Amino acid sequence: MNFDVVIIGGGLAGLTCGIALQQQGKRCAIINNGQAAIDFSSGSMDLLSRLPSGQKIQHVYQALDILAEQAPEHPYSIVGKQQVIAKAQQFEQLAQSLNLDLEGSTLQNHDRITPLGGIRATWLSPNSVPTVESLSSLVEKQIAILGIEGYHDFQPQLLVENLKQHSQFTDYEFTIGYLNIPELDYLRQNSREFRSVNIAQLLEHKLSFEDLVEEIQQAAGSAKAVFLPACFGLDNQDFFNSLQQATGLMLFELPTLPPSLLGIRQHRQLRLRFEQLGGMMMNGDRAVKAEFEGDKVARIFTSSHQEEPISADHFVLASGSFFSNGLVAEFEHVKEPVFDLDICGSKNFDYSDRFSWTNNRFAAPQPYQSAGVVINSACQVQKKGAVVPNLYAIGNVIGGFQGIEQGCGSGVSIVTALTVAEQIGGAK
Known part of the structure; x- marks a missing residue:
């Protein structure tokens, strides 16, 4: 089987990227292992709610400069301030075309009510929340x-x-x-x-x-x-x-305790649009290994296609973090299991030092949550210090940020997904 683009992971990042690529006329397949994190989400999408210093923010545009100083390894810092805002605004238009019933703007976060009676700053929320x-x-x-x-x-x-x-x-x-x-x-x-x-x-x-x-x-x-x-x-x-x-x-x-009906609705609507545009969903399948030719990925094998490889011009890793086995923690190190890519984290996390993975205080942000693959400004990944030109990473498989604590998990998924779609669309 041969495609223009193969995306590994069918969550928010993978489907957003797939929809954008199908709209460009690319022939895409998504290898979807099962339920994604979006099925357990609140339905609201965060762009950036808190800086690493703990400071709460309302205006994302101004905060991105401070974020770059405090966390240069954050995906937003890597892709750039202007790109973050441009791709977030592009998704706002996409969400409107998909009738996702979302309200909000990149201009300013709004405060949503949580199921436990808290108040949380966020970017987009269903208009029913x-x-x-x-x-x-x-x-x-x-x-x-x-x-x-x-x-x-x-x-x-x-x-x-x-x-x-x-x-x-x-x-x-x-x-x-x-x-x-x-x-x-x-x-x-x-x-x-x-x-x-x-x-x-x-x-x-x-x-x-x-x-x-x-x-x-x-x-x-x-x-x-x-x-x-x-x-x-x-x-x-x-x-x-x-x-x-x-x-x-x-x-x-x-939203109630997971699985979340609000997140499931969004997942279904995104998947429906991807398939309506001609994309192929390979459900219940899992990427297990890859073969390289030179410095590029040539083909991958899945649990259902161990004898018949899947080839493509470009590959996109949207496999998520530990929750969906996009990252695996072994005793001595954290690894990405399909391509064995280089792993990064934050200043408090060393992927090869197990004692740096956790915080003694259970309720505190855990350093291992910042683990993920290394990317450049085009979201291309790195293996043994070298860039893999036709392999990209999007969403929570990327390292360098705390999606829950900083309120940016959905935003990173969306911004990197649309950045990669743009990169592939302009590639010759």
């Missing part, structure tokens, strides 16, 4: 938090108590209620099956819509704004929008 800005417009400062009877992956009491700790919500009135939704009795009999995805799947096929609307209205009482767990609408946001229109209330949905 509550933000400090959207709630500040409420004339009557009353919010009803509605859970689902027997459903433990969403805790209204904890949410309310934590929200009350923030100065923005000290003068708000919160009420708590629970929806019964009789159609869910089947799932209640087995708590292991009582999860957001199962609820959404069941309600798509077996639901009295009018009864649900009436139950939400009654449980909301006099409140005009309602928080619900994200359990309504698996493929997209249409079902939730219909609920909002029918109830006449300001409905908001919050």
Whole structure:
């Protein structure tokens, strides 16, 4: 099998890159091993929320200069400030064309409400997710938090108590209620099956819509704004929008314990567009080894194609970090298992010194989370000190940053994915 581009990994980075390349007329295949990190995400996408020094930021453009000083090994510092902003803005346009229902801008982060009642700065959020800005417009400062009877992956009491700790919500009135939704009795009999995805799947096929609307209205009482767990609408946001229109209330949905319905929706919509553009998804497959000719990758072998190699002009590594086995920690070192690429980290992490991998304080950022492959400004990777000209890395397999602590995991995936698509599109 031969393609223009083979992408290893079908998460946010791989699909974004694949869509951009297919739009350029390239023939792409994505080797997709299984569920990606996006399936467990909140649905919001961070560009940069915090500097390595711990300083919270609102304006990303100005903060990128400081980031380059504090963390020259960060992917943003490597690809450059102008490229980061340009590719983030390109994704905003792509998201709009895909009807991802995202709101936000590179101009300034906004504050979203987390499922535990925290406030987190982010770049893009589904327009169904509550933000400090959207709630500040409420004339009557009353919010009803509605859970689902027997459903433990969403805790209204904890949410309310934590929200009350923030100065923005000290003068708000919160009420708590629970929806019964009789159609869910089947799932209640087995708590292991009582999860957001199962609820959404069941309600798509077996639901009295009018009864649900009436139950939400009654449980909301006099409140005009309602928080619900994200359990309504698996493929997209249409079902939730219909609920909002029918109830006449300001409905908001919050992600629950993973897997996250909000992330799964985005994953499905990205994958659908990639396939509509003619891209090939090789699902349930895994890249296992590669063969080089000179300084270039010539072909790879997968678990399902161990005798029949897959060839391409360009290869893109979007295999993620430790979560998806894009990186592997052995006793003495961290390695990238398919191409055995050079590994970097940060000033606090040495991939060959196991004692530098962890922080004694469990809740602190762990140094090993900054592990990943070395890239240059074109996102080309490095092997034994030499650049591999037709092999690129995108997303969380890249080293030099703390995606969770710095609030930049999604942003790095998107910026590097679109940077590589541009590089390959202009390659001769």
